[in-house]
Amino acid sequence: MANTTNDAQVMLRMHDIHKSFGELAVLKGIDIEVRRGEVLAIIGPSGSGKSTLLRCINKLETIDSGSIEIEGEFLADTNEHGVAEYADLKKSRELLSHTGMVFQQFNLFPHMTVIENLIEAPMQVKSMKKAEILPYARELLAKVGLSDRADYYPSQLSGGQQQRVAIARALCMQPDIMLFDEPTSALDPELTGEVLKTMRELAAERMTMVVVTHEMAFAREAASQVIFMADGNIVEQGDPETFFNRPQEERTKAFLKNML
Numbered sequence: 001m002a003n004t005t006n007d008a009q010v011m012l013r014m015h016d017i018h019k020s021f022g023e024l025a026v027l028k029g030i031d032i033e034v035r036r037g038e039v040l041a042i043i044g045p046s047g048s049g050k051s052t053l054l055r056c057i058n059k060l061e062t063i064d065s066g067s068i069e070i071e072g073e074f075l076a077d078t079n080e081h082g083v084a085e086y087a088d089l090k091k092s093r094e095l096l097s098h099t100g101m102v103f104q105q106f107n108l109f110p111h112m113t114v115i116e117n118l119i120e121a122p123m124q125v126k127s128m129k130k131a132e133i134l135p136y137a138r139e140l141l142a143k144v145g146l147s148d149r150a151d152y153y154p155s156q157l158s159g160g161q162q163q164r165v166a167i168a169r170a171l172c173m174q175p176d177i178m179l180f181d182e183p184t185s186a187l188d189p190e191l192t193g194e195v196l197k198t199m200r201e202l203a204a205e206r207m208t209m210v211v212v213t214h215e216m217a218f219a220r221e222a223a224s225q226v227i228f229m230a231d232g233n234i235v236e237q238g239d240p241e242t243f244f245n246r247p248q249e250e251r252t253k254a255f256l257k258n259m260l
């Protein structure tokens with residue numbers, strides 16, 4: 001039932017997120033909202049908290065206070081003592097199964113072939129039968145242009161190919177929201193293009209995506225909103241056209257000047 005109400009559905013909402021590592025405050029009150037089919041690009045200097053923010057979405061890190069809603073349900077919310085409280089394990093797992101993540105360093109299982117990498121989580125986590133998931137896994141491999149590499153091991157692939165396998169693997173769990181943490185920054189420049197192409201195609205299919213990236217051209221073309229983070233705060237945010245052509249804040253201007 002794809003109607004306008006559904007299209008406007010908030011897939012992810014984070015409100016007033018605070019997170020410290022010991023004495024170091026890394027996230028200082030972050031608010032984001034991502035609707036169905038939107039691509040949120042997060043940019044900013046090293047150490048600004050981008051990865052931490054992304055990792056908080058799927059509970060690889062926990063927040064100190066604030067709230068995280070996934071498709072309208074609370075993964076975490078601040079209690080009366082001002083401390084974040086998480087949904088119970090069963091509920092958290094259910095909500096997190098809506099998300100898929102792709103890391104800078106691919107993180108494929110080295111002892112498994114490409115196709116085995118794809119079907120492992122659906123079989124283990126969703127208890128799907130091999131015969132049940134295999135056709136879908138093959139479809140995804142075709143989609144990322146690697147049908148002919150199904151039986152290769154990760155070490156036999158280029159970095160760009162490995163990253164496309166990692167994307168197909170995340171998609172094999174049928175997530176509603178894809179999270180990418182600098183998916184191309186470990187790649188040689190000539191290999192980033194093929195990964196960005198796959199991501200552009202996903203965006204064109206209206207996959208909801210949160211992408212931490214240094215690829216300004218990708219953010220400009222594929223994102224629906226861009227956020228610039230520095231020192232644990234959102235300094236500036238907007239639609240790509242406004243953000244890149246008419247940035248308001250000095251820090252944003254300086255950062256963008258450096259990136260070009």
Ligand SMILES: Nc1ncnc2c1ncn2[C@@H]1O[C@H](COP(=O)(O)OP(=O)(O)OP(=O)(O)O)[C@@H](O)[C@H]1O
Nearest residue numbers: 021024026044045046047048049050051052053182
């Ligand atoms: N597990 C951790 N323990 C302690 N400090 C951490 C941990 N993870 C991150 N930090 C610190 O938090 C700050 C933000 O790190 P984060 O990785 O989120 O930055 P980033 O914006 O992703 O940077 P980059 O662009 O280099 O990837 C940094 O100062 C980092 O050293």
Ligand SMILES: [Mg+2]
Nearest residue numbers: 050051052181
């Ligand atoms: Mg990072």
